[in-house]
Amino acid sequence: MNQYARHERPDFTPALRLALECHFQFELPSPTPMIARLWTHQSRLSDLETPDQLRTDPPVPLQAFHDEFGNFCSRLVAPAGCFGIEIAAVVRDSGQPDPPHPDYAGTPVEDLPETVLGYLLGSRYCDTDLMAPIAWSRFGTRRSGQALVQEICDYVQAQIRFDYVQARATRTASQAHAEGVGVCRDYAHLAITLCRCMNVPARYCTGYLTEIGSPTPEAPGDFAAWIEVWLEGGWRLFDPRNNVPRIGRVLVARGRDAADVAMIHSFGLHRLTNFRVRAEPLA
Known part of the structure; x- marks a missing residue:
């Protein structure tokens, strides 16, 4: 060894x-x-x-x-x-569970740091060009900041049915939205894509997540996926798959989407x- x-x-x-x-x-x-x-x-x-x-x-x-x-x-x-x-x-x-989300404000694109601008763009699994019309029709005249991101996470959780058997490594955000099924990476990709469409920088996170306090533990052991979004001058954690604070989350890698953190x-x-x-x- x-x-x-x-x-x-x-x-x-x-x-x-x-x-x-x-x-x-x-x-x-x-x-x-x-x-x-x-x-x-x-x-x-x-x-x-x-x-x-x-x-x-x-x-x-x-x-x-x-x-x-x-x-x-x-x-x-x-x-x-x-x-x-x-x-x-x-x-x-x-x-302790994941930190709660105060009413963080969003940041206009023109005021964003240059280091986060890349997280507004489409990427391998986050096809913003296909999802932008859907995003703007559903969220364009509504909330902003933390409230907008939470509304997106609520929508994603309702839109996708978790099914480990139907996991597919090539599924994009728009495909997950259309098919209505996926695993945690699909929840993350769809939420990231919708956030980017609404001018909220978002990035993909992967790591370990325990089953402590979870009423519905997943049978297969696997890595978990969640997201971070740029609100009020910092990256804030959201978990569209679980959509509730969880205990025992340990980050391994971050990137634009799953392609960056294989x-x-x-x-x-x-x-x-x-x-x-x-x-x-x-x-």
């Missing part, structure tokens, strides 16, 4: 200790370059109780770097045959033979 770890000392007493783990197993016909985005996001680095350790089997050299969105990544070349990659960590958490990006043919994710409180 090969491993690479980061070290950071926690500086607070947590209410929760969360065990995080994910594992990928591949069959590869030939040596294949990969990028892994599996590390706990740097915004949670001080919460690590133990280093998050990335391991590969068989061992391969790992090259760490930050991508254009600030996500911590690793480059590697996986050998032909059976190849595994996994990461595990213990994260300290406040145990957990494993393979530059060649591969077959995924095993995948598991765990996010559970420790006693």
Whole structure:
């Protein structure tokens, strides 16, 4: 096994200790370059109780770097045959639900910082050109700021029926809207797209989410997706899939949409033979 770890000392007493783990197993016909985005996001680095350790089997050299969105990544070349990659960590958490949303105001486009303007544009899964007429007809003469974003999240949750069996990696926001079915990434893509259409910068987030306090836990273990929108000078968290505050959310990566935050990006043919994710409180 090969491993690479980061070290950071926690500086607070947590209410929760969360065990995080994910594992990928591949069959590869030939040596294949990969990028892994599996590390706990740097915004949670001080919460690590133990280093998050990335391991590969068989061992391969790992090259760490930050991508254009600030996500911590690793480059590697996986050998032909059976190849595994996994990461595990213990994260300290406040145990509090997601923060509530005050009545944040929106920001006119002309006053937005240049660094967030890109999150108003269409992207791979967020086809704003197709969704703009729908967005403006439904939300164009109504609320703004936090109230608008919440109304969009309410609409998305009502529009899409969660069905893990019908997950599709190529589904765009407009397709999710038309089909009325999807998984958390589809909820996020549709909400992001509608926000961008209404001139609210929005970005895609992925990471771990525990089932603490959830009345309807999902059977398959997987990563969760949510969004952040720019309101009143900062990025604010919204979760159109759950649409209620949740406990035990740990960010891994951010980007324009899911294309920017693939957990494993393979530059060649591969077959995924095993995948598991765990996010559970420790006693």
